[in-house]
Amino acid sequence: MSLFDNKEKTNIEALGEFGLINYLTENIKISQKSTVKGVGDDAAVLDFDGKKVLVSTDMLLEGIHFDLAYTPLKHLGYKAIQVNLSDIYAMNGIASQVTVSIGISSKFPLEAVEELYEGIYLACEKYNVDLVGGDTSSSKQGLVISVTALGYADEKDIVYRNGAEEGDLICVSGDLGGAYTGLQLLEREKLIYLENPNIQPDLEGKDYIVERQLKPEARRDVIELLKDIEVKPTAMIDVSDGLASELLHICKQSNKGCNLYEEKIPMDPMTFETAREFNLDPTVCALSGGEDYELLFTVKQADYDKIKFKMDITIIGYITEPSAGCNLITKAGNSHPLKAQGWNAFSPPAP
Numbered sequence: 001m002s003l004f005d006n007k008e009k010t011n012i013e014a015l016g017e018f019g020l021i022n023y024l025t026e027n028i029k030i031s032q033k034s035t036v037k038g039v040g041d042d043a044a045v046l047d048f049d050g051k052k053v054l055v056s057t058d059m060l061l062e063g064i065h066f067d068l069a070y071t072p073l074k075h076l077g078y079k080a081i082q083v084n085l086s087d088i089y090a091m092n093g094i095a096s097q098v099t100v101s102i103g104i105s106s107k108f109p110l111e112a113v114e115e116l117y118e119g120i121y122l123a124c125e126k127y128n129v130d131l132v133g134g135d136t137s138s139s140k141q142g143l144v145i146s147v148t149a150l151g152y153a154d155e156k157d158i159v160y161r162n163g164a165e166e167g168d169l170i171c172v173s174g175d176l177g178g179a180y181t182g183l184q185l186l187e188r189e190k191l192i193y194l195e196n197p198n199i200q201p202d203l204e205g206k207d208y209i210v211e212r213q214l215k216p217e218a219r220r221d222v223i224e225l226l227k228d229i230e231v232k233p234t235a236m237i238d239v240s241d242g243l244a245s246e247l248l249h250i251c252k253q254s255n256k257g258c259n260l261y262e263e264k265i266p267m268d269p270m271t272f273e274t275a276r277e278f279n280l281d282p283t284v285c286a287l288s289g290g291e292d293y294e295l296l297f298t299v300k301q302a303d304y305d306k307i308k309f310k311m312d313i314t315i316i317g318y319i320t321e322p323s324a325g326c327n328l329i330t331k332a333g334n335s336h337p338l339k340a341q342g343w344n345a346f347s348p349p350a351p
């Protein structure tokens with residue numbers, strides 16, 4: 001199950017920092033017209049023709065955000081890009097460039113770093129973004145990946161978290177809870193493997209939720225769909241920390257309340273069944289699990305007819321006056337204050 005069972009390994013020290021950078025960047029291709037100068041100088045040069053520039057940065061730390069016992073490096077590189085692009089799309093913008101910085105320990109041979117960058121390049125190619133810079137450093141605390149995503153939008157198109165109005169419909173793309181249940185499955189198989197390395201991981205039939213955890217997809221397609229049907233959200237955020245946490249962010253910054261209907265929360269059958277296998281409440285997985293990277297947004301009621309039949313968008317509630325509070329309406333029809341456990345990187349769950 002180890003990621004480092006390469007028969008032949010190349011020591012990175014043999015290349016040195018600049019040799020490693022040259023090795024990883026020599027085949028970079030530029031596709032964005034806004035990229036004037038990419039890798040190879042003291043700074044990238046970008047030209048957005050009067051557009052507003054969007055910038056988002058995320059850091060992924062070994063042992064905090066990912067476990068190399070079950071995370072393929074290629075998937076990790078791909079995911080590192082996705083979580084940043086998702087923030088740009090959550091602003092209703094177009095992602096165009098990324099920078100990638102890594103801290104690596106001596107346990108990583110060149111082949112491992114190459115695998116990581118294969119995932120990075122795959123994500124960049126699929127989402128049509130340019131890798132225009134970054135940094136490399138040694139690390140004594142394991143693998144560190146820091147990605148900055150840049151994008152652009154016309155000022156009139158940008159969507160913030162604070163624009164929700166009373167009566168707006170609450171919508172979400174895709175389905176929720178899959179990444180969290182996938183993580184529970186991977187953690188279980190890791191423990192089984194540690195107890196008996198001769199037992200192979202049993203992930204048969206669980207491909208969807210495993211992929212939701214290891215290889216998420218930022219929802220550029222939803223942004224394109226909304227543009228095609230001429231719907232501009234009034235507020236938007238990506239679901240990285242769980243549905244409840246993100247909806248509370250929108251309500252707090254918009255100074256509004258909400259009613260969220262449990263029965264409307266979209267969930268894949270595999271997510272539901274796996275949660276039950278782990279004696280977890282599927283609704284809690286969707287509300288607090290996180291890492292689904294779907295888009296949560298509000299739209300005016302006048303746009304209802306435009307979105308009601310869109311297969312990958314679900315209306316899950318509506319915005320209320322602030323005095324009504326933020327509420328979860330259960331399947332039994334009871335109302336409870338909406339609470340969010342969410343993900344706190346400074347207080348990770350106990351092992």
